[in-house]
Amino acid sequence: MGAGAVDTGTIGAAFVAKAINVGGRNVILGIWDTAGSERYEAMSRIYYRGAKAAIVCYDLTDRSSFDRVKFWVNELQNFEENCRIYICGTKSDLVENDKSMRQVDFHDVQDYADEIKAHLCETSSKTGQSVDELFQKVAEDYVNYSDFQVQSEPKGVDLNSRRDLTSYTCCHH
Ligand SMILES: Nc1nc2c(ncn2[C@@H]2O[C@H](COP(=O)(O)OP(=O)(O)OP(=O)(O)O)[C@@H](O)[C@H]2O)c(=O)[nH]1
Secondary structure (H helix, E strand, O other): OOOOOOOOOOOOOOEEEEEEEEEOOOEEEEEEEEOOHHHHHHHHHHHHOOOOOOOOEEEEHHHHHHHHHHHHHHHHHHHOOEEEEEEEEEEEHHHHHHHHOOOOHHHHHHHHHHHHHOOEEEOOOOOOOOHHHHHHHHHHHHHHHHOOOHHHOOOOOOOHHHHHHHHHHOOOO
């Protein structure tokens, strides 16, 4: 955000594509950063529909933000059963510098993450701590566990193949 800009929070969503190497294979993650506010709940649903993974973030220095995590996790469990969930505590730089700033206990969240079978991490956008590791994990899980495998995609039609040509011209008059 530029100097003097007014922070209105995310409205709608922002998109970025990120290439990640998993065992020599290039995986392109399409990442939608959706608004955290429940005000935009219906709109956010449009963006995460069909998602294979969701990183649900909360602010380690704000207890109420963790309560909202539960709201979004319920949403995902109800509407996106094939979506893997990652729970992410943000602003880890602040709690590392001053432990009294921490409002959400790591072990409490770990218990919750275990319960819902989610991966948990704590990151900092400011220092970059654990951010790359988290996206790497998302990409690796996608490759290793996803039921959608690129190799199992149906092959395209080979227009030079006689067999294919025959089958695709048989209905012509
Ligand atoms: N110290 C510190 N501040 C951060 C960090 N991440 C975000 N902030 C600050 O927190 C405020 C909110 O950051 P945003 O990235 O807009 O938060 P958000 O969760 O994306 O907000 P919504 O999209 O509206 O839900 C800004 O003032 C950021 O500078 C972090 O890792 N460390």
